[in-house]
Structure formats: structure tokens, C-alpha cells
Amino acid sequence: MRSSSTDLAIIELLTAQEKHLTSLEIYEAVRRRLPAVNQSTIYRSLDRLAQLGKVSVSDMGTGAAVYEIVGDHMHHHLVCTRCEKVITLEHKDAANFFSQILDKQDFEVHTNHLILFGLCGECRKALEMEDE
Amino acid sequence: MRSSSTDLAIIELLTAQEKHLTSLEIYEAVRRRLPAVNQSTIYRSLDRLAQLGKVSVSDMGTGAAVYEIVGDHMHHHLVCTRCEKVITLEHKDAANFFSQILDKQDFEVHTNHLILFGLCGECRKALEMEDE
DNA sequence: CTGAATGCAAAGACTTTGCATCAGC
DNA sequence: GCTGATGCAAAGTCTTTGCATTCAG
Helix, strand or coil: CHHHHHHHHHHHHHHHCCCCEEHHHHHHHHHHHCCCCCHHHHHHHHHHHHHCCCEEEEECCCCCEEEEECCCCCEEEEEECCCCCEEEEECHHHHHHHHHHHHHHCEEECCCCCEEEEEEHHHHHHHHHHHC | CHHHHHHHHHHHHHHHCCCCEEHHHHHHHHHHHCCCCCHHHHHHHHHHHHHCCCEEEEECCCCCEEEEECCCCCEEEEEECCCCCEEEEECHHHHHHHHHHHHHHCEEECCCCCEEEEEEHHHHHHHHHHHC
């Protein structure tokens, strides 16, 4: 049916990719398959998919939201603010932290896609060199 | 000196408040003291203060960034997505998580103001009632 | 005088919305 | 025909930028 053509294209795109994409990146990629697609359709489709819990939306503070498929294997991202590298953090490494919060603060964290900014090892070393 | 009048007004405002404010809220509050102040001045001032590490900027996914004073006592926020309540999470409760990431992933988290979304205890109970 | 901060208005980036149209049931 | 998805264009929101002006030192 027509209703799912855009949704489907997005789902397949995000499933094939393993990283988060901006709406613009998604728009450009989907347009290769559906040349007539409009950007507002992408936004509407993404909203729908987010509502259904099929994609996650995060704001990385860059002005543009990023979208990612919600798979069975939940994970988070460590973003290096110097080299922009994105490192995956397995959910199990955060699960303990989240359950501690539930115990101590009686608060159930729902964030299904945590993004932490900082410095990766290489950039830390590079910065140390610079300081000398 | 003139250079600090806006900066100072913002610092004092954010110090008096204990929560994060949007640039618009800051603009409107500062305008009560400095009626002629321009919104772009607020943005430039906030940039400056963020650069100096005096305020933290976070994106709560609402489209508008929120700003908060960086005090000596670092903390994070748990935001209930149902009742909008904001709970403070002491940094020491997150420090362990961050140092684990440093050990395991060789990544130094710089996020000085983490915002986690989820459900507070009251809302969890309320939702359980609804389900019955 | 010089450099930094400001006001103002315009531009920019990202996203949403109103309305007519179109596909599928 | 009805319902939901789409295209198109306009508007909206938040933020940035260029340029002339103003202030402090």
C-alpha cells in the first residue's frame, strides 16, 4: 500500500545503516529510491515511526535531530567532541547505572538512546602532546 | 564595565534559579533589569559564559537549548516525561558510571550536565492504577 | 584610539502546518 | 466515498551573522 512506501524505505535505510542519521541525510537517501518524495513526508514518516517506537530520536546538540532504528539490541553512544568519532556503548554497561537510579531515586530511566560527549583516548593523547 | 552587565545579569539570574532556563526565559528575565537588551546579546552572552565554563548548555529535545549555572556542586537531572518533575541526581551517583566508561572504553565523559528522561515513582504508580 | 560588547535587522537551519490532491480500501 | 498519506508552499521557531555604533580603558 502507499501508506508504507516511505515508512518502509526509511526503515530499510536505517536498518542497513548502523548509525544515526539526520532527517536531511534520510531525505537524500530515500529520494534515491523514491525521487518524488518530499521532505515534509520524511518528517511525518519519522514522527510516525518514532510514535510506534520503531525509531529513536535524539538531539545531539547540533541543531538537527538524529534518527536511528530501534533494534532488539539497545545501545548508547559516546561522541568525541574533538574528532567526532562515535563509539558504541552497550546497554549492559549502562543498565547498572540505570537500576541504581531506580533504587536510589525511585526513577525509572526510559532513555533508550543515551548520548555522552567527551574525549576519546586518541584525542586525549593528542591533547596531551599539544600541551607540552 | 559594560562588557559584563549582560553576563552579570545572566549569572545572577541563573544563580538565583535552581533550574535550567531557555534562552527566551533568560531574555525575558534579563529584560526586566536591562530593558534595552537584545536577544542576540543574550545568545552571545550565553555563548561566552558557556565558553568560560560558567554555564552549561543542554538540549532537552524540545527544540530550545536550556542553560544552567555551573556551580561547584556538579549534578544531573532526571526529568519525568509524565509530570515534568525534575529530580536532581548527584554527580557522585554518576561518577562511577563515567569512570567505568573511562576504564572500559577509554573514553572520558565530559558531559557536565546529564539529563535522563523517564518516569518518577508517583507517575509509575499512577500509571499502574490506570492500567487496572 | 582600540578592542570588545551591543542593537538591529536580515539570514539561516531545521521543522511544522494548512490545504488540495491522490492512493487504497 | 472515506481515510490516511503525500506534495507543495508558507509559516514558525530557535539561533546566528553582518554591520554600524557605543562603551571602557
